[in-house]
Amino acid sequence: MQVAAEIVRNEVPYVMLCGGEPLVVPHFLPLAEALGAAGVCLKIETNGQRFDAGVAERLARLPIRSIQISLDGDSQEVYERQRPGGSLARAHAACRAAREAGLPLEVTFAPTRLNLHEAGAVIRRARALGAFRFNTGQLMRVGTAARLWDKLEPSASQYGEYRALLAREAATLGQEMESCYSPFTLEEALKESLDEPPATLLVLPNGWVKVAAALPQICADLRHSTLEQAWKAYCSAWHDDVVTAAVRRAAEDGRQHAEANRWQPMAILNS
Numbered sequence: 716m717q718v719a720a721e722i723v724r725n726e727v728p729y730v731m732l733c734g735g736e737p738l739v740v741p742h743f744l745p746l747a748e749a750l751g752a753a754g755v756c757l758k759i760e761t762n763g764q765r766f767d768a769g770v771a772e773r774l775a776r777l778p779i780r781s782i783q784i785s786l787d788g789d790s791q792e793v794y795e796r797q798r799p800g801g802s803l804a805r806a807h808a809a810c811r812a813a814r815e816a817g818l819p820l821e822v823t824f825a826p827t828r829l830n831l832h833e834a835g836a837v838i839r840r841a842r843a844l845g846a847f848r849f850n851t852g853q854l855m856r857v858g859t860a861a862r863l864w865d866k867l868e869p870s871a872s873q874y875g876e877y878r879a880l881l882a883r884e885a886a887t888l889g890q891e892m893e894s895c896y897s898p899f900t901l902e903e904a905l906k907e908s909l910d911e912p913p914a915t916l917l918v919l920p921n922g923w924v925k926v927a928a929a930l931p932q933i934c935a936d937l938r939h940s941t942l943e944q945a946w947k948a949y950c951s952a953w954h955d956d957v958v959t960a961a962v963r964r965a966a967e968d969g970r971q972h973a974e975a976n977r978w979q980p981m982a983i984l985n986s
Contacts, residue, residue, distance in 0.1 A: 721942040733760035751777025763809030771816035789836035856972035
């Protein structure tokens, strides 16, 4: 809540609450309400397993940019293979709860070898559920995906077919639902960041600030610095040779992304 107060004090206009799964955090709603009551626009990324009508009703009182819910399959069998223990019915119910509360809904789909054959059905499902945007792209080799990469990574031909599907679907959707899949790969996004770094602080649960999701570098620690100091350190990091070299390596070799969770505090952390 101390960081939330700093966000408000520094007039940060937009915050995304994500994870992991943000709704497992006991103070998720008080945090969202503290930010929203101060006029901070919010985006919530969730798997939908704990998102119900009660949560939607409380969030609907706040300035919400969108509720983004992961639908990684269109059958329980496929969905649960990718999200063990998860309920597709609960995810669909979360989407309906968001729309019934008047909240803007986005659907995201992480393509893997397990679920790509249901991608078209998920796109149609997202449209039927009232999503204004469908988000996707190449599977990122970070977190759990990095550990299970050999089992999850689609082949080049599968990705080719998937991109063709996305192009066909985008052509038929018109104004009904936006299809967002560019940049398609993490490598493409990293290359763009060298010319135009994202104006985004990625704050980990322990207070550390990462330079980028696909990189291991930590540039600030909000337990010991102010938000303003963290922002200055973040901006400085994007001019640091260590970071630019890491970005170039990761942009050229996707295998480097697997190192993203092996956090590496930078020298500026203690400067």
